[in-house]
Amino acid sequence: MVKTANDQLFRPLDPAKQQTDVIERPSLGIWKETFLSVIKNKLAVLGLVLLLAIIFLALLGPAMVPYSASQQSLTNTNQPPSAEHWFGTDDLGRDMWSRTWQGARVSLTIGFVAAFVDLILGVIVGGVSGYMAGRGKLGDRVDNVLMRIVEVLYGIPYLLVVILLMVIMEPGITTIIIALSITGWVGMARIIRGQILQLKSQEYVLAAEKLGTSHPKIITRHLLPNTMGIIIINLTFTIPTAIFAEAFLSFLGLGVQAPFASWGTMTNDALGVILSGQWWRLFFPAFMIAMTMFAFNAFGDGIQDALDPRARK
Amino acid sequence: MVERIEETGKAHTTENLVEIHSLKKYFNIKKDVTVKSVDDISISIRKGETFGLVGESGSGKSTLGKTVVGLQAPTSGEIIYNGQNVLQLDKETQRNVNKEMQIIFQDPHASLNPRMRVGDIIAEGIDAYKLFKGKDRTNRIYELLAQVGLRPEHAKRFPHEFSGGQRQRIGIARALAVEPKFIVADEPISALDVSIQAQVINLMEELKESEGLTYLFIAHDLGMVKHISDRIGVMYLGKMMELSNSDDMFRNPLHPYTQALLSAIPKANPRAVKRERIVLQGDPPSPTAPPSGCRFRTRCPHAMEICALQEPQWKEVEDEHWVACHLY
Numbered sequence A: 001m002v003k004t005a006n007d008q009l010f011r012p013l014d015p016a017k018q019q020t021d022v023i024e025r026p027s028l029g030i031w032k033e034t035f036l037s038v039i040k041n042k043l044a045v046l047g048l049v050l051l052l053a054i055i056f057l058a059l060l061g062p063a064m065v066p067y068s069a070s071q072q073s074l075t076n077t078n079q080p081p082s083a084e085h086w087f088g089t090d091d092l093g094r095d096m097w098s099r100t101w102q103g104a105r106v107s108l109t110i111g112f113v114a115a116f117v118d119l120i121l122g123v124i125v126g127g128v129s130g131y132m133a134g135r136g137k138l139g140d141r142v143d144n145v146l147m148r149i150v151e152v153l154y155g156i157p158y159l160l161v162v163i164l165l166m167v168i169m170e171p172g173i174t175t176i177i178i179a180l181s182i183t184g185w186v187g188m189a190r191i192i193r194g195q196i197l198q199l200k201s202q203e204y205v206l207a208a209e210k211l212g213t214s215h216p217k218i219i220t221r222h223l224l225p226n227t228m229g230i231i232i233i234n235l236t237f238t239i240p241t242a243i244f245a246e247a248f249l250s251f252l253g254l255g256v257q258a259p260f261a262s263w264g265t266m267t268n269d270a271l272g273v274i275l276s277g278q279w280w281r282l283f284f285p286a287f288m289i290a291m292t293m294f295a296f297n298a299f300g301d302g303i304q305d306a307l308d309p310r311a312r313k
Numbered sequence B: 001m002v003e004r005i006e007e008t009g010k011a012h013t014t015e016n017l018v019e020i021h022s023l024k025k026y027f028n029i030k031k032d033v034t035v036k037s038v039d040d041i042s043i044s045i046r047k048g049e050t051f052g053l054v055g056e057s058g059s060g061k062s063t064l065g066k067t068v069v070g071l072q073a074p075t076s077g078e079i080i081y082n083g084q085n086v087l088q089l090d091k092e093t094q095r096n097v098n099k100e101m102q103i104i105f106q107d108p109h110a111s112l113n114p115r116m117r118v119g120d121i122i123a124e125g126i127d128a129y130k131l132f133k134g135k136d137r138t139n140r141i142y143e144l145l146a147q148v149g150l151r152p153e154h155a156k157r158f159p160h161e162f163s164g165g166q167r168q169r170i171g172i173a174r175a176l177a178v179e180p181k182f183i184v185a186d187e188p189i190s191a192l193d194v195s196i197q198a199q200v201i202n203l204m205e206e207l208k209e210s211e212g213l214t215y216l217f218i219a220h221d222l223g224m225v226k227h228i229s230d231r232i233g234v235m236y237l238g239k240m241m242e243l244s245n246s247d248d249m250f251r252n253p254l255h256p257y258t259q260a261l262l263s264a265i266p267k268a269n270p271r272a273v274k275r276e277r278i279v280l281q282g283d284p285p286s287p288t289a290p291p292s293g294c295r296f297r298t299r300c301p302h303a304m305e306i307c308a309l310q311e312p313q314w315k316e317v318e319d320e321h322w323v324a325c326h327l328y
Helices: A006-011 A030-040 A042-064 A096-132 A136-155 A156-166 A173-200 A203-210 A215-252 A265-270 A279-307 B061-068 B093-100 B118-122 B124-128 B134-147 B152-156 B162-176 B194-210 B220-230 B248-251 B258-265 B304-310
Strands: B018-028 B036-048 B050-054 B076-082 B103-106 B181-187 B212-217 B233-237 B239-245 B315-320 B322-323
Touching: A006 B103, A030 A042, A030 A173, A030 A279, A042 A096, A042 A279, A096 A136, A096 A173, A096 A265, A096 A279, A136 A173, A136 B239, A156 A173, A173 A215, A203 A215, A203 B124, A203 B162, A203 B233, A215 A265, A265 A279, A265 B304, A279 B124, B018 B061, B018 B212, B018 B258, B036 B050, B036 B061, B036 B212, B036 B233, B036 B239, B050 B220, B061 B103, B061 B212, B076 B239, B093 B103, B118 B124, B118 B134, B118 B152, B118 B162, B124 B134, B124 B162, B134 B152, B134 B162, B162 B194, B181 B315, B194 B212, B220 B248, B233 B248, B239 B248, B239 B258, B248 B258
Parallel strands: B050 B212, B050 B233, B103 B181, B181 B212
Antiparallel strands: B018 B036, B018 B076, B233 B239, B239 B322, B315 B322
């Protein structure tokens, strides 16, 4: 009898050893995976490190030297950077290192707070608008009203709002934050609304609805977690925008007022002396603004890639 | 107006689980443009049967399925579940009826929340109706996973770690968790590989036996529908064209549209007697402006004068074999 190759060479696998459906890869949460993916991106890591360094120095920088940001020393004006004064001194003899990091506090505070207010307002308005759209006459009306408000605010230039606010309120950090927030949240609201509208018709949301899940639960379990990525990406771009807006306003003289320092006011102060060769007066605050922008954008890009599963390797 | 004889009007010995009476679902896409996705359809689905619903894309079969389970409010018409008019129930009863009617979706990639673990996805209905808690909940999840051929340790995984067939099983487990009686399967296999399709179909058939389910099975693949359906309905542009039990439909298709659809099924045996291939001309007309009279007349090889003037009646031409065509 001729034996077929089948009989000789192939034997059925012992059923006890069959492990067809086991997934070997450890199961990681979405955030852990995102983190691991960001870590692989060198530019994003550089951005993150820079960002942490800037925040660290903003917190501890002024305490590292014996001079406070407002302490004047008229015998020591316009000194170039030295071992004594790392970033030099300005025309009143104030230590530039101390002032730079003091200014960083103002800039970062405005950036984070304005972005946070944008986020809260944007998520609430955008979320309600997106969720209510298409839910009967009342829902459509709510969506319509909110979106018209958004459109009106979108059309107002924020510079105008700032100048008008300056008339009513005292110039300063609070005014800038209010001015930036009034016009800033509409972008976030639009993005969130669009995202919710799209997610709402996803089949898993329909399934949840069919399975009797309540509206608040659908929002918190299905809609918000899936907009998180977009929210975070947006934050990494609104924070630097707000910081830059503050620097710009302060540079125009509409922002933080003396004796407070911010990167914007410092660059403004330096303009008058740039021709006399005191490069350090302009260089350090301008460099810090540039570094912060770069750090946020590099990190934001990295997160964006990490959160997009199609871009993941 | 053409008076329609309702198919459900006839007395059957078997009990109807779901009855649909002149169901309409219109969408206003612009101010004066209305898409009649489901236009005056009446069918009844008997307890324990698999009702196959076929039609090409845009025929309104998915809309019909979603409207029947209550994911969309109908424009008009009645949906009767177990003798109760679903649309007129009080909140409490409606919630219970809702629980008994579930849906399985077409795209296993879009139907599972990517941010949730499989266990929590399956437990969605258990949590919503507070059926089980703590350890019992976990055990129930394991039980459901086993029922659809997955392993307990899969509960801790995320949807993207699974293949299409496995995901569809998760979707089925999620629907089973609330112990439904009636399941609308909205093209559950069209996104899967052919080899996986058979597995999922077999699983659905097993579950139908063990759980005593009734299916409304929506598909565009007539071959697969024939395999699992007891009766088949054919839809075209929001209208029912033909309805009969599945053997009759395949042995003796009456409507020219059904005949064309059947002639398009590839044969497994190349030496079998060749059925003449009927090739339909053109695309289906725009659903915003369906043709007058019979909607199929623009592509029908047997179109007559009357077809443009009058909408054909829905009549029972043979026993339990309904058709809307002027030829009969």
